[in-house]
Amino acid sequence: MKKYTSGYSFWKKQQQRGVLALLLCCVILQIAYFLVDVPSSSAFSQERVIALQEQIDSLKVQESEKEKQYALSSFNPNFISDYKAYILGISAEELSRLQSFRETGKYVNSAKEFQAVTQVSDSLLATIEPLMKFPDWVTKKKENYHSYEKKTEKIIKKDLNTASIEDLLPIRGIGEKLADRIIKYRVKVQGFSSKKQLSEIYGLSEDVITEVWKYFELLSMPEIIKLNINEVSKKELSKVPYLSHKEVDEVLIFRSERRTINSLDELKSIGFTPEKIEQLGWYLKVN
Structure with missing residues (x-):
């Protein structure tokens, strides 16, 4: 010890005081560490955790209430979302x-159809069925099914060959464009000679065509002046519906080879189908 402190007497007074002060501070800090009761930071953390947990529980309750309200709201089964399905079970x-x-492209229009498609249990269906909401036209169709049948029986059909655009607009599936297209096509073919011609109009689906014939009929046939196939010119023949330019040339070549066409059925030999010959029969004759 003497070896390490023998030089202390040679230190300056200021240095000696500094060393003593440093030692004194160390002793005081040691005593304070053991004697002073410092509040634990864990107590603060615990209180903070409890407060945060209460906030989380409150948010969970609010979210649960929202889910209950969402689950109890009415819905169209055809457009149910993944989240809605999850909430409903x-x-x-x-x-x-x-x-x-x-x-x-199909729809379910009743709770029974919904169960048949999804195969949900009877207990689940009983729970969600009161919440199902279908379009008004489905409900009215069910409520007024018999009265609807009686109305259709009393329909007085109009003549499609004299119908106007305004007459066609009430038909389900027909708007102004389709109505105008029907009238223009009727003019092009010089009046409808067959119900089949309605299917030739672009944009008319089979369902719409069925609706048309519920309210219309070919009550009058068009007055078409038929052209003699043995005398008609190329220019006149080109104006006949259902004949392309190539087919016009084929008919004229066939006529020149035969000299006289005695029946339109002879056109089968140049590849014309029975349907095509029927169509040409509305505009052409053989004598």
């Missing part, structure tokens, strides 16, 4: 069946 597999069914 519809499994992903059951929802997938509905989505596959909807991809075919």
Whole structure:
């Protein structure tokens, strides 16, 4: 010890005081560490955790209330979302069946149809059925089915060959464009000679055509002046509907080879189908 402190007497007074002060501070800090009760930071952290947990619980309650309200709101089963299905208890597999069914362009129009497609249980169906909401036309169709049949029986059909655009607009599936297209095509073919001609109009689906014939009929046939196929010129023949320029040339060549065409059925030998010959029969004759 003497070896390490022998030089202390040679230190300056200021240096000696500094060393003593440093030692004194170390002793005081040691005593304070053991004697002074410093508040633990863990107590503060625990209180903070409790407060945060209460906030989380409050948010969970609010979210639960929102989910209940969302689950109790009415919905159209044809447009149910993944989240709505989850809230109602519809499994992903059951929802997938509905989505596959909807991809075919079909709709479910009753709770029974919904169950048949999705295969949900009877207990789940009983819970969600009161929430199902279908379009008004589905409900009215069910409520007034018999009265609707009686109305259709009393329909007085109009003549499609004299119908106007205004007459066609009430037909389900026909707007102004389609109505105008029907009238223009009627002019082009010089009046409808067959119901088949309606299917030749671009944009008319089979369902719309069916609706048309519920309210219209060919009550009068068009007055078409038929041209003699043995005398008609190329210019006149070109104006006949259903004949392309190539087919016009084929008919004229065939006529020149035969000299006289005695029946339109002879055109089968140049590849004309029975349907084509029927169509030409509305505009052409053989004598």
